[in-house]
Amino acid sequence: MPIAIDHVSKHFGAFKAIDDVSLTIDDGTFVTILGSSGCGKSTLLNMIAGLLFPTRGRLMLDGRKVTEPGPDRVVVFQQPGLYPWLSLRDNIAFGLRMQSSAKAINWQRVDELIEIIGLRGFEQHRPYELSGGMQQRVAIARALVMAPRVLLMDEPFGALDAQTRHMMQQFLLDLWDRIKATIVFITHDIDEAILLADRLVVMSARPGRIALETNVPLERPRHWDMSLEPAFLALKRQAMDILSA
Amino acid sequence: MAGSSANEVNTEISAIQADENFIADPAITPSAWRHVSRLTTFLVMLATLFVWQIVSDLHVFPPIALPSPIQVWRAFLRILLTGYGGHSLLGDIWVSSVRISIGFVGAVIIGVPVGLMMARIKFIFRIIDPFLQFVRPVPPLAYIPLLVVWFGIGELPKILLILIGTIPVIIIGTMSGVKATPPLRLSVAKTLGASESQIFRHVILPSALPEIFTAMRVGIGVAWTCLVAAELIAASEGLGWLVQFAGQALQVAIVIVGIIMIGILGYAMELLIRLVERWAVPWHGKG
Numbered sequence: 001m002p003i004a005i006d007h008v009s010k011h012f013g014a015f016k017a018i019d020d021v022s023l024t025i026d027d028g029t030f031v032t033i034l035g036s037s038g039c040g041k042s043t044l045l046n047m048i049a050g051l052l053f054p055t056r057g058r059l060m061l062d063g064r065k066v067t068e069p070g071p072d073r074v075v076v077f078q079q080p081g082l083y084p085w086l087s088l089r090d091n092i093a094f095g096l097r098m099q100s101s102a103k104a105i106n107w108q109r110v111d112e113l114i115e116i117i118g119l120r121g122f123e124q125h126r127p128y129e130l131s132g133g134m135q136q137r138v139a140i141a142r143a144l145v146m147a148p149r150v151l152l153m154d155e156p157f158g159a160l161d162a163q164t165r166h167m168m169q170q171f172l173l174d175l176w177d178r179i180k181a182t183i184v185f186i187t188h189d190i191d192e193a194i195l196l197a198d199r200l201v202v203m204s205a206r207p208g209r210i211a212l213e214t215n216v217p218l219e220r221p222r223h224w225d226m227s228l229e230p231a232f233l234a235l236k237r238q239a240m241d242i243l244s245a
Numbered sequence: 246m247a248g249s250s251a252n253e254v255n256t257e258i259s260a261i262q263a264d265e266n267f268i269a270d271p272a273i274t275p276s277a278w279r280h281v282s283r284l285t286t287f288l289v290m291l292a293t294l295f296v297w298q299i300v301s302d303l304h305v306f307p308p309i310a311l312p313s314p315i316q317v318w319r320a321f322l323r324i325l326l327t328g329y330g331g332h333s334l335l336g337d338i339w340v341s342s343v344r345i346s347i348g349f350v351g352a353v354i355i356g357v358p359v360g361l362m363m364a365r366i367k368f369i370f371r372i373i374d375p376f377l378q379f380v381r382p383v384p385p386l387a388y389i390p391l392l393v394v395w396f397g398i399g400e401l402p403k404i405l406l407i408l409i410g411t412i413p414v415i416i417i418g419t420m421s422g423v424k425a426t427p428p429l430r431l432s433v434a435k436t437l438g439a440s441e442s443q444i445f446r447h448v449i450l451p452s453a454l455p456e457i458f459t460a461m462r463v464g465i466g467v468a469w470t471c472l473v474a475a476e477l478i479a480a481s482e483g484l485g486w487l488v489q490f491a492g493q494a495l496q497v498a499i500v501i502v503g504i505i506m507i508g509i510l511g512y513a514m515e516l517l518i519r520l521v522e523r524w525a526v527p528w529h530g531k532g
Contacts (some may be wrong), residue, residue: 049436071438081429084528085451095437098447128531146437 002027002149002182003048008057010043016041019207020057025150025184025199030176032185033201034193036243040208041186045154048077048184059214071095074143075152078159080135082127088138089114089123095146113141116175133164137171143243150182156190166224169195173222191227194218200235202242211242279473297509312498317505320498323377329499330490338506341472342484344400349405349468356412356464357457361418365445377413385410385471389478398479403472410471411464418460422453455529458522465518484510 003025010018017040025031035041046052047059050069059066061073062164074095074101092113096105114120117137119130136156143151157165164187169192176183176196187193193200194216202212217231226232294314300306301313312320324334363370385406392402426449434444476485484507491499522529 008394045416051432051435069435069438071436073436075432075436077432079429081427081433083430083451084531085454085526094434094447097433098437098439109330126528126531128528132515179374201265 003184004058004060005044005048006058006060007048008044008059010040010047010052016207018047018054021101021208021210022057022133023210025182027182028180030183030185030196030198032193032197032199033203034187034188034190034243035203035208035238036188036205039203039205041188041203042154043208044203045075045152045184048150049073049152051075055156070101071146072149073152073192074146074148075154076136076139076143076156078155079185080132081126082135082138082141082142084127087124087126088119088130091127092142092145094142095179107213110145113145116178117141117171131164132160133168133201136160136168140172140175144179144181148181149220150184153183153185155186157186158187158189165192170224177221179227190236190243193220193239194232195222195224195227200239202239204242204245212238258458281351284448285300309495310497312501317498320496321502321505324499324502329487334487334502337482337484337487337511341476341485342481342510344403345407345468346473348404348472349411349465349514352406352408352415352464352468353461355408356415356460357419359412360416360457361423361450361453363416364420373416376384377416380409381413381417383426385467389475392475397494398481404474404480405515406471407468409470414464414467415457415460418463419453419457422460423449424455425456426452454526455522458518458526458529460523462515462518465514466511467515469507473507 003023005021005023005025008018008021009016021044033041033044043052047054048061048066050066050073053067066073082093086094090108093102093105093107096110108174111123114123117140119134119137122130122134127138130138140156157168160168173196185193185196193202195218197216200212200214200216201210203209204211214235216235218226218229283337298314301308301311301316305311323329328334359373363373371379388406388409391401391406396402396405403440430448430452431444434448439447454495472483473485473488476483477489484503486501488503488507491503
């Protein structure tokens, strides 16, 4: 199990953002963490990323304590955060470039990912020449090119319009079927959380605690039609009860 | 007109697609209107000259105080061809341009690194900031007598005055550019494994560039003001000297030629910086 969160609490002054959370995340699992805003789910993700640190408890990656950010736990944020002075191709290669010279970069891998995210022909475009959905796909490719132990996604589709969001969810499902990466995905969208996940974690707010942790009993490959299946709806009802409590 | 009809078709297609990245582009305004707009500027300038000519022909003011545009044009040709006060107009333009180039480039070369270090290293900020805060509110012109006493009327005091006036503008712009780096860009670089120095070079520096260029555009105006002021008071050549010398001889036409030259050169420098900016920061306002 790559990630072990062991009785972790995070306080900001008197405010308990996260209170005594324990969670293990297995290799090759797609975990979604669902919660309303302010429940500390982003705080939890930032601690896994090494951008924040627990007030109490331990957070381990492959048996080692997380002490700093690293390319083994790349984050895809809500905004793509691409660098406007770099081309699409150079944006994707940014993390690799930080580890080696431009010549030593495995450009073939970069181009493969451009192919996978369906943006061939846009290699030399600047980010501001791309639509929001395209930019977010570039941000995902930029993370995946690092071949991270775990891909952390912090409401990555939250800023997109409904139609683009659906497209991106399907894109991510198809992508996951190909690469089977370990993904921790934060969202406040119940349908999104259930549709994407192997394992669903629902958090309650103030203080942020885990209220439900369960497997999602849906087949893969997944598709939006499945959101009408009884198993989906039952789980959705359960999650709604927690979130509205 | 084939081009403009093709433009219309393009506009229609993007409207039909209702593309999510469709952004109203000022460049797509009908080309006819652009021509009218440019023509307006030209007509206004022409009308101004015309009114000026009439006012001066009517002798509302004494001719010595307000020469006509035609007289100014003749004065321009005269000093362009035969020079004035011992040197040619081109010579004065050259001298002023060299002074401002050295002073301004020097200010950028010193100001940008100092600003970067001040924004990054608290210790250096604490050392330099008091001087900056002291120098900034004092109009640079107040230093001229001091500089003349210390360094005479050679090139050094003029270049120093430009430095004193311009460096604070560049430093403050650079610092603010560094501080304005969006936190998301930093978080992204951190999680992709960039080191502190890599983040500085590959993220903070390019993020600060737009503000550095804005500071340079403000700075070139300040530098130009400092230079002309220094030349007015203590110089034996240059455009500021030309204006001052002709003014003392009551040759107002030449004074006006000098003022117009100063205006044109200042504008040309601003344009040059904008050109470099467009090349170096093509993403400005888009990213």
